[in-house]
Amino acid sequence: MKNNKNTLKRILNLLSPYKFRMAVSLILAVVIVLTTLYLPILTGRAVDTIVGKGNVDFERLIKIIFIMIIMMCVTAVAQWCMTAINNGVAYHMVRDIRNQAFNKIMRLPISYVDSTSHGEIINRIINDVDQFSEGLLMGFAQFFTGILTIVLTIIILFTINVYVTLVVLLVTPLAMLVAGFIAKNTYKHFKSQSEKRARMTGIVDEMIAGLSTVKNFTMENQIENEFKESDEELRVASQNAIFISAIAFPATRFVNSLVYAGVAISGALLVITGNMSVGQLTSVLSYATQYTKPFNEISGVVTELQNSFACAARVFSLIDEEEILPDKDVNNVIKDVEGNVEVSHVYFSYDKSKKLIEDLNLDVKAGQRIAIVGPTGSGKSTIINLLMRFYDIDSGSIKIEGKDIGDITRKSIRENFGMVLQETWLKNASIRDNIAFGKPDATFEEIEAAAKEAYADSFIKRLPDGYDTIVTEGGENLSAGQRQLLCIARIMLVLPPMLILDEATSSIDTMTEARISKAFDKMMMGRTSFVVAHRLSTIKNADMILVLKDGHIIEQGNHNELMDMKGFYYELNNAV
Template identity: 40%
Template sequence: MSELKSAEEKAAEERRGPAGARRGGPPHAQLGMPTEKSQDFVPSAKRVLGLLRPDRAVVAGSLVLALVSVVLNAIGPKILGRATDLVFAGVFSRQIPAGVTQEQAVEGLRAQGRGTVADVLAAMDHVVPGQGIDFGAVGRVLLVVLAIYVVAAGLQLVQGRLLTTAVNRTVFRLRRDVEDKLNRLPLPYFDAQPRGELLSRVTNDIDNVAQSLQQTLSQLVTSLLTVVAMIAMMLYISPLLAVIALVTIPVTMVVTAAIGKRSQGHFVQQWKSTGQVNAVVEETFTGHELVKVFGRRAEADREFAERNDALYDASFKAQFISGVIMPTLMFIGNLNYVAIAVVGGLRVASGSMSLGDVQAFIQYSRQFTQPLTQVASMANLMQSGVASAERVFEVLDAPEQEPDSGTPARIDDPRGRVAFEDVSFSYTPEKPLIEHLDLVVEPGQTVAIVGPTGAGKTTLVNLVMRFYELDGGRITLDGRDIRELTRHDLRSRTGMVLQDTWLFAGTIHDNIAYGRPGATEEEILEAARATYVDRFVHSLPDGYDTLLNAEADNISAGERQLITIARAFLADPSLLILDEATSSVDTRTELLVQHAMAALRSDRTSFVIAHRLSTIRDADLILVMEDGRIVERGSHAELLAAGGAFARLHAAQFAGAVADPDDETAAGPGAPGAPGAPALAGPRG
């Protein structure tokens, strides 16, 4: 949408720099910004796990329960193999005549040339010739196994509950830390971030971190403990078969690492693209009127399609590549299963192992490969969660605003005297804006600031509010350097009404009361009556209880501005800043508001930024700014008599002269196109 900018606006942006200049600009003005290179997976994963440190006791308890549960699950197959041996021994026992011992039966089989069967019989326990299967013994073994599995399942349930508690507490703290961090970040940080991108980081990315921790942490711990337990049991039963089974570990690690490395970059890009899509959607809907007025819907759709295609491409590659892990490892596991079954069968035939041990070993091998497969299948979730965590960490690691003084000064008798002493400021070092500015505003004075777009008018009052830090010089309030005051103390003494109204979703009453917590009902109504809010509120069905939506666009722009003025009136500040505060009201309402503003400004130091010169006739001092410098100062009458920049601006507004701004010879000294004449209109400076 950058084509929408005029040459004047672009020049103004160059003067203003990257900060307030882009506030309120056209949609998509900040998209396509380069993002920082993502961190490595391992350091980021360690940092994510470090978030669990405050709940380490809960996590440790869940690990103990997981360990006991895994041990019980590991014992189960070995005991169950005992039942298989009892059944198998019973089958052989029935085929041996009663009165013949096991040793005699073995010798008889060898004499018949059936050495393999003899070896199998010789390795058996609990052989009772002629008796058959001992179902009582089998039943007791099965009951023991059932009890073991029930206890293990109960422990897993408690362990899952504990870990869920720890994860949710961790995410709660993460959200809280991000919220606190946002409140400590300087205004330039937000000027450099598309709102949709930032919203995506503090909502979508944190949700994804929570989901990844919730789904992977418990399963990951259980799976790793299971692998260790299965390896121990396999080594206990048969070192040879254990070696065959363990061959899959390095193969699994190599495959997982290779595929995970390829997918990590795509997961990072997936969440970056998600933020960019959100930025396009949020900014397009915020500026949908502008998009439609300038016929840019097709361009907005095309930009959304490009971002959406990039998101589709990154998501597809990330999910597809990481999804290859599980079927690959299942194939490796199946090959391992075949090898164990063949070698195990040969060992049973040779009498080296019992059938129950082979059955137990096969169960262990499946339980061994299954958690490895689960860990591999969780790789996409872990990669995605870590990629989102990196984006959240970038917010948490962003440089914060300078801290307040450790021993802040206090103003015991606030009067509102403001002094600029050799002040210099620039948004970017290579483009100076304000240089060596000196200005003194006495208590109770009303100072109007006028000038072309980008002259530095709004910047001047933003410096008073410490939204930005000075490059040189200082600003004092009642003789105190504002850097010696806490920001809260400084801003609590200041009321501000902006050209861009800000109202929150709530009632009109609550929006006015926001100016001073604890104000009485009568004080709120008095502020509303003084600023003529009361006049239009009674025409609404619900009066002061009328609910405003998130954008407050269910009332007119002028009504929104009157509510913000009422809020400033209620705050009763000692320093008042009005930035085009009546730009959205009609002429008649403006006259009424002027009377309210006069009452509001009484006994207060006021800065008034205005393009409409009719609103500043009664100002005690008018400053004319150009390129960050004060080129003229004086009263309304003095500046008109001087015939300088203010006089030209005044003539341009009230004489109604029209000329080609590129034709300097055709413009008179008071015309808009005259050399040095400021722009007639445009965004606030």
């Protein structure tokens, strides 16, 4: 319940910009309830105009019917306006919370994205927010009107007949107990359902991304079984949630029947004794139905709100994730970078219980080409993550032009690095926009020149729409080599003073690689370059080669020096 209160408080905070609309909606809700509750009174009066056969007050009856029609029209218009306003508020709030969640991702540390299923994150922003909005819409439309209907019905019943009202009130605690029981038991089941749905989304997202790998290893059956297990877990969770929520209908119908029977019997006795007219009995029977109807709706609303709260809580938990530590001084930027980098006594590990980088020292002069080699897990990519401040070091210092990167803004650091990674990333946009990703204001001539430098221009012009060809999600309409060429062209366009190439030519054929190497040589000329490579043939011309093993630089020097040492690098080279 405490979590629900916190979630409700945050939802109300999200609603604060729409206070005026909500006030109008509440006024319309009052109008709807008043006009709806006035109709049974008019119905009773209409019945009382029919005293007996041939004794009907038609003049009065016609007036009452005319007023009833007006009340119905007012109710319909007010209902339409309230629904339109509530829908608008709900969808605006969903937009706000979804923007908050997406903006939060931009401020989350890379460690969170690395350690959390992408499907889980997507599910929270898309599915959970949708579920949240659906419950909210029902809550807006029915919760307030339900409570108001119950209160006003009791007041009106008191004005008609006290004894009938007491009969209704005696059954009310039972209706409240039923609603309370349903509300208490639905939250945990809907929360479990949401979590299971997120897991399934994660499985689907991962399998679509790696479908070719799954097929290559003929793991279709195993993946299908994994999906079936997840689907079964979701089925059980959903069944439990639906079962609990489904109790609402028969339980509230039972209470309805008790109320209606009590009112009908007591009212009939009062009519026989002359303490109530037939018209009044008609009215109180209508009110008995209207009185119990809000309990039905509120039970349904509570069920939906519990589901909504469970989904909202998951979205809020994403929004509440710990962000990247803010820059110490937003004005502390680095300018006129030549490419001097100094790494001094750096210690770092992803899991603090497992050591990785220990006492790393490195002195790189401007324009040097530094190659980093070593077995998988030795810390090659970790060094890149630390240079770019994707992760902050545990101790020691990394300096660029004598400035500690811990004191420099992350934006300033990353503007001075260009990265071409083994894993390509292209957005769902035109090829022109993808190349200009780091320089959106680039002219077409600049984009085309960068593509030519990266040897991408020829294949681009062979595409149906040339530079305006739309790259599908993940670049699936391009080959792996073509995607890599576009990523290289993207860096060719901005040409920062320092470069990071993480096995940047891994997806390119040998002939193209030879041509790209010339482009790289031109691009790296006069620029500090860090080249992470698995193929030693790509780094023989490096000014310095760092040989890593278990997070330590165990050897360093140029190719010839390392070969003369006949150490670990020598063994790696001969093993190729």
